[in-house]
Amino acid sequence: MSWIDIGHIDDVPLRGARLVKTRLGCIAIFRTAEAELFAASNACPHKGGPLSEGIVHGQSVTCPLHNWVFDLNTGEAQGADEGRITTYPVRLEGGRILLDARAVTERSAA
Secondary structure, X not given: OOEEEEEEHHHOOOOEEEEEEEOXXXXXXEEEEOOEEXXXXXXXXXXXXXXXHOEEEOOEEEOOOOOOEEEOOOOEEOOXXXXXXXXXXXXXXXXXXXXXXXXXHOOOXX
């Protein structure tokens, strides 16, 4: 994989998120613990709510508009809700956040 350095971990608040603009649209970087990050699409599939403004808890995020909860590991909605957000490979190296370049620059044919 090819990685893009998108900033320092301290740029993302603990149990919070920051946005990264890509060719695919905005991707939210979620910090769920001191050294734990997830990357996912910013728009809730229900009504397009900005997930980066949602509540981060455990390894999940709750949409600020209608309280849909998404697992940041899989992107799947939890509970009775049906839906999914796209997740992206992200890693932490020396305090720097690295996002998979290929995943955020190429659209899937599916």
